Amino acid sequence: xxxxxxxxxxxxxxxxxxxxxxxxxxxxxxxxxxxxxxxxxxxxxxxxxxxxxxxxxxxxxxxxxxxxxxxxxxxxxxxxxxxxxxxxxxxxxxxxxxxxxxxxxxxxxxxxxxxxxxxxxxxxxxxxxxxxxxxxxxxxxxxxxxxxxxxxxxxxxxxxxxxxxxxxxxxxxxxxxxxxxxxxxxxxxxxxxxxxxxxxxxxxxxxxxxxxxxxxxxxxxxxxxxxxxxxxxxxxxxxxxxxxxxxxx
Amino acid sequence: xxxxxxxxxxxxxxxxxxxxxxxxxxxxxxxxxxxxxxxxxxxxxxxxxxxxxxxxxxxxxxxxxxxxxxxxxxxxxxxxxxxxxxxxxxxxxxxxxxxxxxxxxxxxxxxxxxxxxxxxxxxxxxxxxxxxxxxxxxxxxxxxxxxxxxxxxxxxxxxxxxxxxxxxxxxxxxxxxxxxxxxxxxxxxxxxxxxxxxxxxxxxxxxxxxxxxxxxxxxxxxxxxxxxxxxxxxxxxxxxxxxxxxxxxxxxxxxxxxxxxxxxxxxxxxxxxxxxxxxxxxxxxxxxxxxxxxxxxxxxxxxxxxxxxxxxxxxxxxxxxxxxxxxxxxxxxxxxxxxxxxxxxxxxxxxxxxxxxxxxxxxxxxxxxxxxxxxxxxxxxxxxxxxxxxxxxxxxxxxxxxxxxxxxxxxxxxxxxxxxxxxxxxxxxxxxxxxxxxxxxxxxxxxxxxxxxxxxxxxxxxxxxxxxxxxxxxxxxxxxxxxxxxxxxxxxxxxxxxxxxxxxxxxxxxxxxxxxxxxxxxxxxxxxxxxxxxxxxxxxxxxxxxxxxxxxxxxxxxxxxxxxxxxxxxxxxxxxxxxxxxxxxxxxxxxxxxxxxxxxxxxxxxxxxxxxxx
Numbered sequence: 001x002x003x004x005x006x007x008x009x010x011x012x013x014x015x016x017x018x019x020x021x022x023x024x025x026x027x028x029x030x031x032x033x034x035x036x037x038x039x040x041x042x043x044x045x046x047x048x049x050x051x052x053x054x055x056x057x058x059x060x061x062x063x064x065x066x067x068x069x070x071x072x073x074x075x076x077x078x079x080x081x082x083x084x085x086x087x088x089x090x091x092x093x094x095x096x097x098x099x100x101x102x103x104x105x106x107x108x109x110x111x112x113x114x115x116x117x118x119x120x121x122x123x124x125x126x127x128x129x130x131x132x133x134x135x136x137x138x139x140x141x142x143x144x145x146x147x148x149x150x151x152x153x154x155x156x157x158x159x160x161x162x163x164x165x166x167x168x169x170x171x172x173x174x175x176x177x178x179x180x181x182x183x184x185x186x187x188x189x190x191x192x193x194x195x196x197x198x199x200x201x202x203x204x205x206x207x208x209x210x211x212x213x214x215x216x217x218x219x220x221x222x223x224x225x226x227x228x229x230x231x232x233x234x235x236x237x238x239x240x241x242x243x244x245x246x247x248x249x
Numbered sequence: 250x251x252x253x254x255x256x257x258x259x260x261x262x263x264x265x266x267x268x269x270x271x272x273x274x275x276x277x278x279x280x281x282x283x284x285x286x287x288x289x290x291x292x293x294x295x296x297x298x299x300x301x302x303x304x305x306x307x308x309x310x311x312x313x314x315x316x317x318x319x320x321x322x323x324x325x326x327x328x329x330x331x332x333x334x335x336x337x338x339x340x341x342x343x344x345x346x347x348x349x350x351x352x353x354x355x356x357x358x359x360x361x362x363x364x365x366x367x368x369x370x371x372x373x374x375x376x377x378x379x380x381x382x383x384x385x386x387x388x389x390x391x392x393x394x395x396x397x398x399x400x401x402x403x404x405x406x407x408x409x410x411x412x413x414x415x416x417x418x419x420x421x422x423x424x425x426x427x428x429x430x431x432x433x434x435x436x437x438x439x440x441x442x443x444x445x446x447x448x449x450x451x452x453x454x455x456x457x458x459x460x461x462x463x464x465x466x467x468x469x470x471x472x473x474x475x476x477x478x479x480x481x482x483x484x485x486x487x488x489x490x491x492x493x494x495x496x497x498x499x500x501x502x503x504x505x506x507x508x509x510x511x512x513x514x515x516x517x518x519x520x521x522x523x524x525x526x527x528x529x530x531x532x533x534x535x536x537x538x539x540x541x542x543x544x545x546x547x548x549x550x551x552x553x554x555x556x557x558x559x560x561x562x563x564x565x566x567x568x569x570x571x572x573x574x575x576x577x578x579x580x581x582x583x584x585x586x587x588x589x590x591x592x593x594x595x596x597x598x599x600x601x602x603x604x605x606x607x608x609x610x611x612x613x614x615x616x617x618x619x620x621x622x623x624x625x626x627x628x629x630x631x632x633x634x635x636x637x638x639x640x641x642x643x644x645x646x647x648x649x650x651x652x653x654x655x656x657x658x659x660x661x662x663x664x665x666x667x668x669x670x671x672x673x674x675x676x677x678x679x680x681x682x683x684x685x686x687x688x689x690x691x692x693x694x695x696x697x698x699x700x701x702x703x704x705x706x707x708x709x710x711x712x713x714x715x716x717x718x719x720x721x722x723x724x725x726x727x728x729x730x731x732x733x734x735x736x737x738x739x740x741x742x743x744x745x746x747x748x749x750x751x752x753x754x755x756x757x758x759x760x761x762x763x764x765x766x767x768x769x770x771x772x773x774x775x776x777x778x779x780x781x782x783x784x785x786x787x788x789x790x791x792x793x794x795x796x797x798x799x800x801x802x803x804x805x806x807x808x809x810x811x812x813x814x815x816x817x818x819x820x821x822x823x824x825x826x827x828x829x830x831x832x833x834x835x836x837x838x839x840x841x842x843x844x845x846x847x848x849x850x851x852x853x854x855x856x857x858x859x860x861x862x863x
Contacts, residue, residue: 016696083707100707104700203756203863234863243652246645 001029002115005047007040007066008033008055008080013101017053017080020108027112037061041069049075051115053099056081064135073128074121078111092192094130095145095152123152130154142196146172146182153180157196161211161225163189165204175211175226199244201233209245280307298326298335302342309349310496313533317346333370337363341380349496351536353387353621360384361614368606375411378404382419384617389427391620397427414448418457421445422464429468439468459488459497466504475508482508499528499537506544515548522548539568555640562639563646569632570650655835675769676706682737698736705729712761719862720789721754723761727787730765734772742776742783751791758860759796760832766825767800767853775804775850796859803850825855832857 004021008014014033021028031047034040037058044052054063054077063079079098081087091098097114099107130143142157155174164171165186172180172189190200197209201223214224220235233241283304290297305319320342327335344359360380367373367380378400385400401424408416422445428438442465449457466481482501489497502525509518526541528534546561636647679702686695708726712718724746731744748754768785776783783804790797822844829840838858845852 100703102696102700102703104704105697107700200863236861236863243648 002027002051003047003049004028004030004051004053005040005043005049006030006033006053007035007037007043007058007063008053009035009058010055011035013055013080016101016103020103020105024112027115037066037069040066044070044075051076051078054079056084056087064132067128068132073125076115076124077128090131090134093134093142093144094127095147096127096131120151126152126154144192146180147184148180148182155180157193158208158210160193160198160208161227162205162207162229162231163198164206173227173229177227199237199241201231201237201241203234205231207231212245215242215245280304283307293326294330295327295332295335298323298330298332298339301326302335302338305342306345309345310494311532313346313349316349317343320346333366334373334376337366337370337373337376337380340366341383344383348383348386349534353390353624357384357387357617357621364610374407375413375416378407379416379419382423386423387617387621389423389430391624393616393620394427394431398424401427414452415454415457418445418448418452418454418461421448422457422461425461426464426467429464429471432471435468435472439465442468455488455492456494459485459492459494462488463497463500466501470504470508475512479505479508495528495532496534499525499532499534502528503537503540503544506541510544510547510551513551515551518544519548535568535571539565542568559640559642566632566636566646566650569628570653678737679733698733701729701733701736705733709762715761717758717860718761719755720748720752720757720759723759723764724748724754726762727764727768731768731772731785734769738772738777740782741779742772742785744785744787746787747789749788749790752789752796753861754789756862757796758862759857760828763825763828763857764798764800764855766822767855770822771800771802771804771851775802775806778805791859792856794859796857798855798857800853800855801850802852806850807844807846829855829857 006014006017008017014035018030018033021030028051031049032043034043035058040052040054040058043049052075054066056063056079058066067073067077077096079087079091079096080101080103081098082101088098088100097111099111127145130145134142144155144157144160146153146155155172159174159176161173161175163186164173166181168183168185170182170184170186170189172182174180186200186204186206190198190206193206194200198206199209200206207223207225211226212223213226215233216222216224216230220233220238222230222232223241224230283300287297287300287304290300301319301323305316305323308316308319320339324336324339324343327333327339340359340363344356344363347353347356347359360383363380364377367377370376381400382404385397388394388400389397401420404416405420405424408414408420421441425438425441425445428434428441430438442461446458446461446465449461462481462485466478466485469475469478469481482505485497486501486505489495489501502521506518506521506525509515509521522541522544525537525544529537529541542561542565546558546565549555549558549561633647633651636644679698683695683699683702686692686698705726708729712722712726728746735742735744764787768787771785776785783802786799786801788799788801790799822842826842829842832838833840836858839856840858841854841856843854845854
């Protein structure tokens with residue numbers, strides 16, 4: 001049984017989460033529901049929950065305001081939001097869980113399955129750090145949480161040289177010479193990073209345009225990265241690549 | 250290359266200058282007295298309309314916006330009092346204003362409207378030939394010299410018959426100008442211009458004299474007789490200043506700047522270019538502003554100050570772009586459609602003998618439209634060649650400008666698509682269904698339905714901001730859509746979506762939700778009307794470089810559907826047609842759409858260019 005609280009300023013949203021949790025009586029033990037940030041903080045101190053369903057917009061404050069005021073976050077957080085694009089992007093970067101309202105039964109089920117796995121509290125703290133960091137800084141300075149076989153790695157986006165797809169895995173190469181392997185697909189990173197100077201030059205390569213040192217012409221041509229690695233540019237991506245590349249340099 | 254470009258534009262505007270002179274062929278009253286007369290003549294009658302046109306023409310050289318305003322009022326008055334000739338005069342004047350603004354398409358549109366109305370007026374030979382004269386200017390711009398010459402000669406012979414001196418001058422000047430455009434006939438051209446000059450002096454018309462001198466100057470410039478050219482230009486400059494004709498002053502300064510550059514007198518060239526720039530800014534003549542920046546850029550490049558040259562060149566490209574943007578293809582297409590429509594309307598109304606005349610005219614019209622688009626194309630081509638041959642960064646400026654233009658077009662369509670995808674019909678039907686579950690107290694179904702519905706809305710909103718999505722993702726959304734509709738219809742149909750093995754759905758790009766309107770039609774006009782359960786099959790195949798998509802249903806078919814429901818269902822289909830047309834135009838492909846009525850149900854075949862992501 002997971003000790004759970006719900007923080008949401010709209011009663012009907014709270015009701016929906018209550019309804020959904022009630023269909024998993026063996027999993028959730030809902031201790032309380034709160035409709036302001038202040039009440040949520042008090043409730044958290046008092047009830048010591050293991051899981052918080054946290055709304056993003058709470059009155060004129062946010063769920064982030066709530067988290068900032070908790071000294072030791074030793075519980076899991078699942079954000080709930082309707083359409084705050086910036087927040088959803090931030091969750092994706094930090095690999096924090098979120099549910100989109102109105103909450104779909106199947107999505108909720110997937111979340112329940114995830115919750116039953118063991119969560120490292122240190123990872124959670126780092127993820128939330130990444131979240132706060134990204135909410136503060138501009139695009140290029142963002143950090144990203146990457147799930148690996150033994151926990152999470154937290155990387156500055158501007159440290160990534162390129163990503164390489166390997167069937168269902170992705171290898172991420174950083175400028176410090178590290179190689180990080182994750183079970184997320186390259187497409188996931190493409191979606192996440194395409195607004196941050198990253199470009200998919202090839203079906204299996206996503207490169208950080210800031211580290212492309214040279215482009216050599218050819219049918220599609222190839223790029224040379226800062227670590228001297230040559231990466232082919234797909235013929236169909238050539239034109240767009242050149243446009244993006246020139247825009248940056 | 251730059252020089253050719255500049256010359257082309259130049260000659261084009263000399264013609265304009267002449268045309269506008271046609272319009273005030275009656276009398277030479279001063280602008281002030283015209284304005285006073287206008288103030289007195291407040292009655293909305295033909296006298297005021299005539300006055301407005303005359304005054305508008307005076308303003309063409311000083312204030313294009315004001316000129317347009319006056320012509321528009323003249324058009325409104327003439328339309329109200331059903332004075333056809335006034336309508337024609339006003340339209341002709343509006344055309345001239347558009348032409349001055351560099352908007353060829355709009356200009357021709359006005360002139361063709363005028364010609365259509367003229368067909369119903371007797372004794373209008375001179376008026377008609379004056380409009381043909383205007384159109385001939387466009388012919389000569391697009392290189393159809395013989396045709397232009399024919400129209401000019403028509404004007405000449407009619408005006409000689411009627412002994413109308415000013416029309417003779419116009420015809421002679423335009424013929425002369427045209428002839429001087431070709432190396433072989435330059436001297437003949439100058440001869441013709443001299444004739445016109447003599448006539449202009451005879452009737453003491455400064456304005457005609459101005460334009461003729463200007464053209465003679467250009468002819469000598471073309472002959473590389475710079476000394477003589479400069480002599481004529483300086484003469485024009487004096488005359489233009491006397492008449493406060495800023496437009497002509499711009500032309501003169503620009504040409505003098507060109508000549509100075511050719512003579513490698515860069516200091517002088519810069520002075521003249523700056524004068525051009527100031528005046529062009531003052532009266533808002535975009536293409537001349539652009540030309541001045543180009544000259545400045547050339548001057549600084551010759552002085553090896555490439556940074557400044559680049560900045561000026563960027564200014565040039567920016568202005569050229571805004572000039573070109575006005576004349577995009579879509580406008581051309583709609584213009585063509587409008588003409589066709591008007592023509593058909595008139596064909597019905599007029600007697601049989603007029604038919605042939607109209608048909609002939611339509612051929613001319615279409616040729617003209619073709620030529621105009623060729624001209625626009627040529628300008629774009631020349632602009633990009635300059636970009637390529639000059640240093641690389643200039644290329645970037647051109648690409649950027651083009652990108653913005655294209656983006657605007659695409660955004661426009663995206664918006665329309667977005668609206669159609671979020672078909673209000675669909676939204677409210679869905680909300681109705683949810684409501685009915687709530688009324689029936691079936692909260693389980695209601696919440697299931699609602700969350701599926703909101704997922705679809707979210708995905709649709711996301712994908713409609715993309716120009717292209719992966720086939721795989723698009724199919725997901727289609728499935729989601731079909732599931733929702735099926736739920737609402739109590740599972741009254743089954744569906745299958747098949748993708749041929751030759752297609753890699755996760756590496757194939759298609760425009761988002763392009764098939765959704767067909768599914769919607771199949772469901773609501775095919776299957777929903779049926780008693781028994783239906784089936785929709787969607788299949789994607791590959792044929793050479795074409796993505797071949799078939800949507801098949803076994804519903805009641807289109808004829809039956811129209812009987813059962815009287816709603817207009819073609820909006821979604823039309824929109825899809827438009828999208829395919831735009832894709833074709835952008836990529837020079839041959840996508841197509843075919844709707845086939847089967848014995849049982851409807852089959853839709855869509856062919857799209859097969860586009861891979863990588």
